[in-house]
Amino acid sequence: MCGIVGYVGRQDAVPILVEGLHRLEYRGYDSAGVAVVARSGLQVHKAAGKIRQLSAALPKRLKGTVGIAHTRWATHGEPNDANAHPHTDCSGQIAVVHNGIIENASALRAQLEAKGHVFRSDTDTEVLAHLIEAADGADLDVAVRQALMAIEGTYGIAVIDARHPECVVAARNGSPVVLGLGDREMYVASDVAALVRHTQQVVYLDDHEVAVVSATGFRTSTLDAKPTNKSPSQVQWGYEAYDRGAYPHYLLKEIMEQPEACERTLKGRLDTQFSTAHLGGLNLTARDWLDIRRIRIVGCGSAYYAGIGGAHMVEALTRVPTDAEPASEFRYRNPVIEKETLYVAVSQSGETADTLAAVQEVQRKGGRVLGIINTVGSTIARTCDGGIYIHAGPEVSVASTKTFTSTLIAFALLGLHLGRIRDLSPADGKRIISALQAIPDQIRAVLRSAEQIKAVALKYASRANMFFIGRASSYPVALEGAQKVKEISYIHAEAYPASELKHGPLALICPETPTVVALPHDDLYEKTLSSLEEIRARRGPVIVVTNPGDERLPAKVDDLLLVPPTDPVLNPILLTIPLQLFAYHSAVALGRDIDQPRNLAKSVTVE
Ligand code: BG6
Numbered sequence: 001m002c003g004i005v006g007y008v009g010r011q012d013a014v015p016i017l018v019e020g021l022h023r024l025e026y027r028g029y030d031s032a033g034v035a036v037v038a039r040s041g042l043q044v045h046k047a048a049g050k051i052r053q054l055s056a057a058l059p060k061r062l063k064g065t066v067g068i069a070h071t072r073w074a075t076h077g078e079p080n081d082a083n084a085h086p087h088t089d090c091s092g093q094i095a096v097v098h099n100g101i102i103e104n105a106s107a108l109r110a111q112l113e114a115k116g117h118v119f120r121s122d123t124d125t126e127v128l129a130h131l132i133e134a135a136d137g138a139d140l141d142v143a144v145r146q147a148l149m150a151i152e153g154t155y156g157i158a159v160i161d162a163r164h165p166e167c168v169v170a171a172r173n174g175s176p177v178v179l180g181l182g183d184r185e186m187y188v189a190s191d192v193a194a195l196v197r198h199t200q201q202v203v204y205l206d207d208h209e210v211a212v213v214s215a216t217g218f219r220t221s222t223l224d225a226k227p228t229n230k231s232p233s234q235v236q237w238g239y240e241a242y243d244r245g246a247y248p249h250y251l252l253k254e255i256m257e258q259p260e261a262c263e264r265t266l267k268g269r270l271d272t273q274f275s276t277a278h279l280g281g282l283n284l285t286a287r288d289w290l291d292i293r294r295i296r297i298v299g300c301g302s303a304y305y306a307g308i309g310g311a312h313m314v315e316a317l318t319r320v321p322t323d324a325e326p327a328s329e330f331r332y333r334n335p336v337i338e339k340e341t342l343y344v345a346v347s348q349s350g351e352t353a354d355t356l357a358a359v360q361e362v363q364r365k366g367g368r369v370l371g372i373i374n375t376v377g378s379t380i381a382r383t384c385d386g387g388i389y390i391h392a393g394p395e396v397s398v399a400s401t402k403t404f405t406s407t408l409i410a411f412a413l414l415g416l417h418l419g420r421i422r423d424l425s426p427a428d429g430k431r432i433i434s435a436l437q438a439i440p441d442q443i444r445a446v447l448r449s450a451e452q453i454k455a456v457a458l459k460y461a462s463r464a465n466m467f468f469i470g471r472a473s474s475y476p477v478a479l480e481g482a483q484k485v486k487e488i489s490y491i492h493a494e495a496y497p498a499s500e501l502k503h504g505p506l507a508l509i510c511p512e513t514p515t516v517v518a519l520p521h522d523d524l525y526e527k528t529l530s531s532l533e534e535i536r537a538r539r540g541p542v543i544v545v546t547n548p549g550d551e552r553l554p555a556k557v558d559d560l561l562l563v564p565p566t567d568p569v570l571n572p573i574l575l576t577i578p579l580q581l582f583a584y585h586s587a588v589a590l591g592r593d594i595d596q597p598r599n600l601a602k603s604v605t606v607e
Contacts, residue, residue: 001175001351001605002085002099003027003071005194006158006168009185009215013067014058020187020194021051021071023242026250026396026595026602027099027190028073031084035095035160036064042093042162046070046084050596065215066165068158068188070097073601076105077122087126089133090117093162096132098125099190100154100175101606108150127151132159140164141212144171145223148210154353154606158188171210171223175605176351176379179203179211179218181232186213192377193394197239201232204377236376241394249594250397251488255580256447259440261392261402262573265409266436275429276420277413282370283386284342289421292342297324298358299346300604302400303407305479307346309572310372310411312473316569317415317432318422328354330361337365344370344414348395348403349603350378357607359383372410374403388414397595398602399487401580404480405443408573412436415569435567439574442564446577449562453578456543456559457585460514466491467505467540468579469498470518471528477518477545477572481579488597489587498531509540514558516579519546520571532556545578 003024007013013036021032032054033046043062047054051071070085077083086095102108105124108131113119117130131147132140140161148155154174160167170177170188180187180195180202187195188211192202203218205211209228211220220228247253271278295314297307307324315322327345337343343362347355350373359369359380371380371387374395381387392406412432420429460466466485468478475497482493496505498517509515515535519528533556535542541558547565554560561582563574587594 001027001601001603002073003190003194004068004097004099004156004158004177004188005070006068006170006188006213007185008066008166008168008213009182010065011185012063013065014062016198017067017069018051018055018058019197020189021069023193024071024189024191025051026398028071028601029596030072030074030079031081032069032071033084033086034058034067034069035086036062036067037160037162037165038062038064042088042095042160044086044088044095046081046086048080048084066160066168068095068097068160068168075101075606076124082121083123085125087121087123087129089129091133094129094132094159096125096129096157096159098128099156099605100173102127102151102155103153104151128157140167141169141210144169145210145225148223156190167212167214169210169212170205172205173207174353174356177205179205179213184215186215186218188213192235193242193396196235196237196242200235202235203230203232204382233377237394242396251399251401251584251594254395254397254402255577255584257393258402258405258577259443259447261406262409262443263440264391264393265406266413267391269413270433270436272433274420275426275433277416279388279413279417281386281388286421289418291340292320292418293340294338295320295322295342295344297322297344297346298327298330298355299324300327300352300354302404302480302483303346303348303352303355305476305483306404306407306411307344308479309408309473309476310344310346310414312476312572313408313411313569314415314418317419317424320418320422327352327358330358335361337362337367339366341367342370343367344372345380345384346372346407347380347603348374348400350375350380351605352380352603353605353607356380356383372407374406398597398600399484405573405576409436409439412570432567432569435570438566439570442566442574443577446563446574449578450581453561453581454585456561457582458589459559460541460543461489461586461589463512463514464492465508465513466493467509467513467515468493468495468518469501469515469531471498471524473568473572474518474520474575477575477579478516480576481516481518481583484580484583485586487600488583488594489590489592490598491586498528501531502534506534506538509535509538511539511541514541514543516543516545516582518575519544520568520575521547521549521565522568522571529556545575
């Protein structure tokens with residue numbers, strides 16, 4: 001996924017565009033560029049590498065009151081100066097920035113080259129600039145709509161033309177585009193993060209919508225020019241929520257924000273009178289719930305792992321068969337969608353294309369989908385039939401942390417809500433409610449042991465391989481722990497159900513390869529201990545995350561990380577926190593780019 005920004009108004013666009021790019025850098029950071037209409041005409045500057053490289057290369061005298069900009073996560077054409085956006089047409093008057101994939105780009109390119117157009121990059125996006133040039137529309141928006149009619153694929157675009165310095169034309173299909181309403185100025189962006197410093201009033205474009213944005217306002221229409229009505233909405237978070245503050249990295253800030261994030265996820269949702277959870281956005285009656293025979297969860301990356309953890313929670317509290325699968329594989333297995341099955345899509349950004357496609361597949365086949373989403377107003381949230389916003393706040397670091405634990409809290413609330421409609425007793429409801437209420441302070445207790453976790457992380461940061469194991473509801477904890485270590489420290493880490501170790505992976509256990517064991521004091525404690533013994537017998541170092549109280553354990557392990565005991569259903573929430581800090585400190589010790597790990601993006605809006 002990439003980030004696009006646009007501005008038209010009375011101020012100099014360049015600093016606004018560059019600051020907007022910095023706010024969107026988590027969307028892609030392998031190259032960037034800016035285009036403004038200056039007195040001398042269209043000026044385009046782009047460079048491979050981080051945005052700081054681009055801003056250092058920008059001529060000081062570059063000025064203009066209308067412009068567009070882009071930060072890239074390469075899909076077509078390697079990250080270099082020529083392939084960086086914006087892309088221009090042959091006349092050098094039109095500039096385009098694009099987030100998405102044009103599937104029929106090579107066919108269109110061949111047609112345009114046959115008509116004499118000269119291409120200067122290997123990207124799919126450049127065809128758009130030439131298509132707009134080739135369109136015989138007097139107005140820029142007419143030309144843009146004609147060009148968009150010819151392409152197949154996904155896009156979030158912004159376009160400027162030096163002959164029309166009064167406006168920016170934006171459009172979306174599949175990739176998010178939001179307009180920001182200012183005083184005699186307007187903003188365009190892929191995400192509100194790029195414009196909250198300037199305005200809290202925004203308009204989300206829908207698929208196949210085109211917007212003409214000028215300093216005095218905007219108008220929207222469909223691709224075939226039918227006007228559409230849009231009502232502005234208020235952004236939930238202020239500018240400071242997107243700021244790193246005194247933290248060295250967004251990742252550490254977001255790990256430390258988890259108590260407050262979980263408090264926001266719980267806020268107003270615990271109903272102590274009926275010992276249940278109040279979830280107002282599900283659009284499901286108790287009657288509907290009684291018809292539900294199965295629950296299937298889909299998501300990608302950490303959202304998928306949170307889904308596996310959520311499946312354990314929901315099934316334990318409702319006795320409804322619940323499982324999870326990767327959204328990226330879902331529709332390609334031609335899934336059987338059943339009326340009595342409820343689908344739940346999990347996504348922090350609400351923009352991940354694979355998860356959106358899974359939601360659309362279920363709905364296309366007549367199924368019902370709930371969303372557990374962080375980003376308010378995001379595409380998946382607006383596509384689902386109902387859902388739960390987790391209100392964890394903006395998550396900027398590419399590796400997700402606070403949205404993982406807040407998503408687990410949301411699943412516990414969903415399980416409580418449905419369980420109390422079915423046969424979960426009031427006493428059990430009360431038990432879960434008081435355990436949930438204790439979680440934020442228990443997380444604070446775990447975060448207070450950050451220095452001890454750091455010491456353990458530094459001890460193993462130089463290892464090339466690591467294993468993470470856990471049983472049943474602790475297996476998704478192992479998966480997420482391994483994911484974090486892979487994502488940010490680039491150490492090869494694999495997660496296994498502890499019981500599976502002896503059926504293969506045990507062959508890799510040796511003194512060089514440590515194993516992290518998620519070992520809560522639940523009914524599988526002794527069983528998991530035997531897996532631990534198998535590792536020790538092969539002199540594999542063992543790091544255990546567990547609850548206090550077993551005097552035998554210190555002698556059996558190399559390192560012990562303790563978390564407070566909670567209800568077994570909620571164990572994964574607390575057990576994950578030390579693994580986040582473990583991964584963070586390993587990555588810092590290895591000098592990794594913590595918030596923008598190589599090859600990754602915060603959410604991938606292309607399939
Ligand atoms: C990946 C991110 O691109 O997408 C992961 O790097 C994330 O951190 C995954 O878990 C899914 O993103 P989302 O926004 O759908 O939860």
